Amino acid sequence: MIRETLSVDAGDVRLAVYVSGPRGATPIVLVHGYPDSAAVWEPVRAQLDTRYRVIAYDVRGAGASDAPATRAAYRLERLAADLAAVAAATCGAQPFHLVGHDWGSIQSWEAVTDPAFKGRIASYTSISGPCLDHASIDLRGGAAAHAKERKTQRPERPFGSGVRQTLKSWYILFFHLPWLPELVWRAGGARMWPLWLRVTERVRAGRDPAQRRNTINGLNLYRANFIDRLLRPRARHAHAPVQFIVPLRDRYVGPALSLGLEGWLGAYERIEIDAGHWVVLRDPGRIALQIARFIDAHRVNETERHAPAQAPHPAAGAGTASNARAASA
Numbered sequence: 139m140i141r142e143t144l145s146v147d148a149g150d151v152r153l154a155v156y157v158s159g160p161r162g163a164t165p166i167v168l169v170h171g172y173p174d175s176a177a178v179w180e181p182v183r184a185q186l187d188t189r190y191r192v193i194a195y196d197v198r199g200a201g202a203s204d205a206p207a208t209r210a211a212y213r214l215e216r217l218a219a220d221l222a223a224v225a226a227a228t229c230g231a232q233p234f235h236l237v238g239h240d241w242g243s244i245q246s247w248e249a250v251t252d253p254a255f256k257g258r259i260a261s262y263t264s265i266s267g268p269c270l271d272h273a274s275i276d277l278r279g280g281a282a283a284h285a286k287e288r289k290t291q292r293p294e295r296p297f298g299s300g301v302r303q304t305l306k307s308w309y310i311l312f313f314h315l316p317w318l319p320e321l322v323w324r325a326g327g328a329r330m331w332p333l334w335l336r337v338t339e340r341v342r343a344g345r346d347p348a349q350r351r352n353t354i355n356g357l358n359l360y361r362a363n364f365i366d367r368l369l370r371p372r373a374r375h376a377h378a379p380v381q382f383i384v385p386l387r388d389r390y391v392g393p394a395l396s397l398g399l400e401g402w403l404g405a406y407e408r409i410e411i412d413a414g415h416w417v418v419l420r421d422p423g424r425i426a427l428q429i430a431r432f433i434d435a436h437r438v439n440e441t442e443r444h445a446p447a448q449a450p451h452p453a454a455g456a457g458t459a460s461n462a463r464a465a466s467a
Contacts, residue, residue, distance in 0.1 A: 146195070148223040150211060154202035155195040155224055159187035164433065165229045168194040169221065171240020171267065172360075173331065173353040175201030175346055178239070182418055185426035190433070193228045195220075197242070199355030201348050212358040213366075214270075218248040218255075225258065233260040235433045236378075239418050240390075241359055243267025251374035251402075259378040261436040263429050266388055266415050268395040270363060272402055274371035306390055313360045323353040338389065341419045374402060381407040381432045383425065388415045407432065 141158040156176055166186060168179045176194040183192045196203040198212065198220060206212065225234055236259050238246035247269035249255045250262045313319050328350035335341045346352065380403050382396040396408055409428055411417065418425055 144227065146223055146227045148198070148220045150206050150216075151198045151204035151220075153195050153198065153204070153220060153224060155193065155228060157191065157193050157228055158183060159189070159191040161191065163189065163191040164437075165191040165193060165232060165234040166429065166433070167221065167225060167229075167234050167236050168192065169236070169238040169242030169246050170194065170197065170200070171238075171242045171244075172356040173200075173328075173349065174240070175348055175352055177201070177344075177346055178416075178418060181422035182426050182429075185423055186430065189430075191228075193224065193234075195224050196348075197245070199358065200352045201346075205351075205355045209358045209362045212362040214245055214248040214363055217245040217359075218252060221246065221249050222255070222258075233258055235259075235261045235263075235429075235436070237263040237265070237429055238267055239265040240267050240415070241356070244270060244363075245359070247271075247374070250376050250378055250380070253377060256377040261379045261381070261432055262376070263381050263383060263432055264396070265383045265418065265425070266385060266391045268391065269374060269402070270367035271371045271374045272399060273395060274368050275373075276398075277368075278371070306388075306392055309390070310360060310364060313357050314364070319357055320354055323350060328353045335416060335419070339414045339416045339420060341416050343416075343419055376403045376406075379406070379432075379436045381409065381428070383417070383428055384408060384410045385413040385415060385417045386410055387413060390415050 141156055144155040144157065146153045146155050154176070168176070168182065170176050170178045176196045179194045183194065186192050197217065199205040206216075221236075236246055236250065238244070243264045244267040246262065246264070246267075250259060251269065251271075331349055331353070332343045332345055335343045384393050384396050386393060393410065399406065411421075411424065413421055413424075
């Protein structure tokens with residue numbers, strides 16, 4: 139399968155975008171997390187691009203994309219604008235299906251709950267990345283009150299889930315410390331990242347030449363957004379169908395964070411799987427199947443509605459674009 143590499147103008151930065159799959163096919167945009175680049179999606183892409191037009195991009199500061207000069211340029215609204223630029227350059231006016239993992243999921247909630255994107259996002263699959271506004275409101279006890287106001291029933295969460303999630307989130311506090319996180323990554327943490335994945339996730343990840351850059355620049359994602367959303371959460375309602383893929387052995391994001399969100403999302407789907415946080419690398423076939431199933435349930439035109447639903451191939455492993463080149467995937 140031929141993969142195109144594009145450079146998309148997102149205003150203050152240019153983003154590296156990778157596109158494969160049949161032209162005119164249903165588009166899927168994949169957004170990676172921290173400290174990854176778009177390369178983390180390659181095993182999933184190989185399962186999907188025989189049937190779909192698959193688009194992934196290095197978020198600002200990661201991979202081959204530019205890094206902005208200020209921390210404020212990593213705020214959620216700027217990240218949503220990047221998604222809009224990528225979608226405009228690769229999908230035109232056609233609605234697209236959105237998938238996010240880890241920080242890619244966290245930042246994608248901004249678009250999924252922004253009325254400006256209504257009609258552009260056909261469905262959203264979230265993997266291990268909650269909406270910061272929803273999580274903050276829930277921490278304050280506001281989710282239960284919101285559910286009562288909208289006359290929806292909020293499922294009871296397992297006893298102690300809040301404490302367990304706080305312990306899982308130790309790294310967020312660490313990333314807000316001055317200088318120390320950068321020192322750890324520069325002193326060998328970035329180089330040892332593949333070993334960490336092998337030991338904790340049983341994943342043999344290839345070496346990413348941009349790993350140190352990803353780790354250090356990506357700290358701004360946390361520092362520009364977490365405290366602000368914790369102190370000033372917003373009421374955010376989804377305008378697209380949502381499914382959660384919930385790895386039950388996730389070391390960083392607990393299953394309870396995807397429970398009781400009907401007041402914000404309406405009816406949504408939630409698929410629990412026996413897997414760890416980096417399931418996109420550990421079991422890409424399973425992830426691709428769930429993405430394809432959800433897309434098939436939320437087609438956006440008559441031609442697609444009447445097409446037979448298919449699983450991805452089991453053996454297949456306002457922006458402007460410029461500098462396109464083709465490469466073997």
